[in-house]
Amino acid sequence: MGKGSSKLPHLNDVDLKIVMSYNIREEHLLRLQRLFRNVDSDYNGAWSVSELFKLSLEARLSVRAPIIEALFFMGDSRSEGSWSFADFVVTLTSFCALSREEILQLLFIIMDGSRNGFVRREEMIEFFSYIPIGSKRPVFPVNNSNALDKFRHGKWQQLEFDGLARLCEHFPYVAYPAYHTQEIFRKFVLGKSFWERFDKDRRQILNRKVKRVTKPGSRRNEKIEVTLPVRCTMQ
Secondary structure, three states: OOOOOOOOOOOOHHHHHHHHOOOOOHHHHHHHHHHHHHHOOOOOOOEOHHHHHHHHOOOOOOOOHHHHHHHHHHHOOOOOOOEOHHHHHHHHHHHHHOOHHHHHHHHHHHHOOOOOOOEEHHHHHHHHOOOOOOOOOOOOOHHHHHHHHHHHHHOOOEEOHHHHHHHHHHOHHHOHHHHHHHHHHHHHOOOHHHHHHHHHHHHHOOOOEEEEEEOOOOOOOOEEEEEEOOOOOOO
C-alpha cells in the first residue's frame, strides 16, 4: 500500500458514526490515514502491537506497556493479532476521547481479568508484576505493590470501581500510566489541541447533542446524524 493516495479510507456506518461523534470529519480521517500508513512500515495495511508501540515512542520496558498492550488486544476486532485501519481509528480515537473518570474505568476493566465487576487483590498484584518479553523483572516499581498493603491497612480482598478510585486518590501513581498513555496518544492522534476542544464541547452539553454533518466521502454532500457523547466507552 503506497503512501501517496488521498482517497478516503472505507469505514462501515457503525464505525463512521463512532468516530464522527468525536468531532472527526473527512479531513481528520485523511490525516489519520496518512499516520496509519507512515507507521505501517511494510505497507501491508495492518498494524501489529509493535507498530502501536512505535507510534507511542514507548519501550516495552515502560510502565505504560501493559496499558498499550491491553488497548491493542481490545481493538483487535478480528482476533487475528493485527489492526486494520478501522481498528486503529476507532480504538485510538475512542481512547483519546475518554474523560479522566473514564480512563480510570478503563484501568478497572483492564485489571478485572475475571470480568466479574470486582478487581481482586491477586489481579492487581498480577498487573503490577507485568514482565515484558525479553526482560527478567517487572516494569512497575515496588511502591505500586506496597500501596495495596497500605490501602485500608491491607484489610481488603477485592475492590469495586469506587474502591479503585479511592485507592488512586491515596496513591496517584497507581493510575498514572493510564493517564499518561492517553496524553501520549492524544499528541500523535490529531494533536492535544483537537482533544482539548473536544473535552470542552463535552463539558458544555447537558443533554446528548445531535448534529447533522456531511458524511465523509459522499459525492452529494449526504448528511448523517451523529451524537456528541455524554460518556465515552471502549466497548
